[in-house]
Amino acid sequence: MTEATYPARHQLIEFLETHKEEIENEWAETPVFASRDRETAKEEAAALLTGLQRVVQDGAEEDSSAEGFTTARTVLGTLAARSAGGPSGSTLPDVSVLKEPVLRLWKQQDLSDDVTHYGAMVLATAISTLRHVLLEMELSLGADTILAQQEQLAELSTPVVKIWEGVLAIPLIGTLDSMRSQTATESLLEEIAKQQAKVAILDITGVTAVDTLVAQHLLKTAMAARLMGAECVISGIRPQIAQTMVQLGISLGEVVTRSSFADAFAYALRKLGFEVVHAGEVR
Known part of the structure; x- marks a missing residue:
C-alpha cells in the first residue's frame, strides 16, 4: 500500500465500521440471505462483512487465500449448500448482488472523487474475490466428490x-x-x-x-x-x-x-x- 492510498483506505475502513449495521441490514434483504429468517440472515451477513473488513484492512482484496476470506468461508459454505438445494437449481449464490448496497452507501459519503473512486474499486474487487472463493470451494468439493466416486467404483468393480x-x-x-x-x-x-x-x-x-x-x-x-x-x-x-x-x-x-x-x-x-x-x- 502506497502512502498516497493509505488515507483513502483508512477512510474506507472507517466507513465499513461506521455503516456496519446499515450494510448488514441491506445485505440481509438480498437474495443471497433472503431464504433465511431475518435474525439468521443478519448474523450471516455480519459474518461475511467481518471477513470483508479484515480483507480491506489487510489490503488483500485480490487474495482469495487471505485471512479475511478464510474467515468468510464458513458462511460462504453455508450459503452455497443452501443455494444448491434451492428452486433455481443454481449451485452458487450470486454474491455479486452485495456490491450495489455497499457501493451506494459508499458513494453517498462526502469525499473527494479520487477517494470515492479508489474505495469503490477496492470494495468491488473484494466482493468479486468472494465469488472466486466460492468457485474454488465448489471446484474443491467437486474434486473430492469425483475422487470419492472413483474409489467407490473401484471397490464395486473389484468385489471379493x-x-x-x-x-x-x-x-x-x-x-x-x-x-x-x-x-x-x-x-x-x-x-x-x-x-x-x-x-x-x-x-x-x-x-x-x-x-x-x-x-x-x-x-x-x-x-x-x-x-x-x-x-x-x-x-x-x-x-x-x-x-x-x-x-x-x-x-x-x-x-x-x-x-x-x-x-x-x-x-x-x-x-x-x-x-x-x-x-x-x-x-
Whole structure:
C-alpha cells in the first residue's frame, strides 16, 4: 500500500465500521440471505462483512487465500449448500448482488472523487474475490466428490466373493489401472486375513488386455497372498491374451493358471481335500 492510498483506505475502513449495521441490514434483504429468517440472515451477513473488513484492512482484496476470506468461508459454505438445494437449481449464490448496497452507501459519503473512486474499486474487487472463493470451494468439493466416486467404483468393480469355505474369488473386469490394481490387492489380502482363506482365485475373463504392468500386478498379488498362507490361482486367460503375453515375454512364474473359473474352482476344492464327482457316480 502506497502512502498516497493509505488515507483513502483508512477512510474506507472507517466507513465499513461506521455503516456496519446499515450494510448488514441491506445485505440481509438480498437474495443471497433472503431464504433465511431475518435474525439468521443478519448474523450471516455480519459474518461475511467481518471477513470483508479484515480483507480491506489487510489490503488483500485480490487474495482469495487471505485471512479475511478464510474467515468468510464458513458462511460462504453455508450459503452455497443452501443455494444448491434451492428452486433455481443454481449451485452458487450470486454474491455479486452485495456490491450495489455497499457501493451506494459508499458513494453517498462526502469525499473527494479520487477517494470515492479508489474505495469503490477496492470494495468491488473484494466482493468479486468472494465469488472466486466460492468457485474454488465448489471446484474443491467437486474434486473430492469425483475422487470419492472413483474409489467407490473401484471397490464395486473389484468385489471379493467367498465361494466356499476357505476359497475366495475376485473377478476382474475391464481395464486394470494402478488404482484398481491397488484396491483389488488390498481387498483380497484383507479378506484372506479375515476369513483365513487357503485359496484365492483371480479371474481375468473380463479383462480386456494384459500388458507388462498388469502381469506384474497379478504376480505381486499372488506373492502377497502366498506370504499370507494362501495360494493364488489365475483363471480366464483367453487365447488372445495368452498370445500377447508370450509375445511380450511375460511369465507368471510358479503361479497356477486355469483356462476358466470353473476349472480354478475345481482346483481349489481339490487343494482343500475335496473331490468333485458326478452325482451318478456316487453310490
